[in-house]
Amino acid sequence: MIPIDEKHIIKKLKAGDNEAYKYIYDYHYVALCKLSYYLLKDRVQAESIVNDVIFHLWEVRDKLELVPPLRNYLIIAVRNKCLNYLALKQQETEIRFSTIEQAGIQLQNIVSDNEHPLGNLLKEELESKIHESINKLPPACKQVFTMSRFREMSYEEISRELGISVNTVKYHIKSALVILKKELGTFLCIIFAFYPTLLL
Structure with missing residues (x-):
């Protein structure tokens, strides 16, 4: 009714x-x-x-x-x-696989340590670069992004914990994504392979 x-x-x-x-x-x-x-x-x-x-x-x-x-x-x-x-995610997945293959890198060889001994080293290098880039974010932006992506908190939960509006949370997330995608541009294809939702 x-x-x-x-x-x-x-x-x-x-x-x-x-x-x-x-x-x-x-x-x-x-x-x-x-x-x-x-x-x-x-x-x-x-x-x-x-x-x-x-x-x-x-x-x-x-x-x-x-x-x-x-x-x-x-x-x-x-x-x-x-x-x-x-639909967009499917297109991005196809593009990422195509880009990686064109570079002569098989995705399964990157994400599997058993098949590719450099996989773990590559992942450690990526993690270092990601954290370095996140640390360059403005303080409030960094805090909100970290709570969302690493603590897996919803926008509502972040809003309540920080005492800010949901729209402010969204603003910080979008700002962080713009900055990080620019900062990590050359690593995006590989980052998506290891962390598919980090920059979405």
Whole structure:
């Protein structure tokens, strides 16, 4: 059954009322994360996509023709974004394998120490380079990125622990990814082989 106040919520949303934004999180976030996780089997990425969808809704709220129930719109948006992510990930995987093969390196020889004695040394070198690059991030950016990628905390958990908004968490994550991808550019193909979700 459609909540009796969703038409009012939509009006408040279009007016830029933060209470409407909070309503979407309170009543739809968990269900959307379950849907996203079902499609992706990746908790961190699932939550990231749901946050992106809700934030995008907020950004373009005055341009959309929304009608109750809001969950219908949100489910379609999350589903489409998940499918786009999976398609892009498949393309990136194909490109990474192609790039590695063109360089004369077989991926299985890199990730398996038993078959490639230099694999462990390469991984140690990459870890050193990654941590060196992360340490160059601005302090707040570094803290949020570390909590997300190494402690596997959700945006909501980081927000609560640091006392900042979810949007601020997202800003720091996106800033970190831009900086790290630029800093680690020449290592990206190999980094994706060892740490496929680190820079996604």
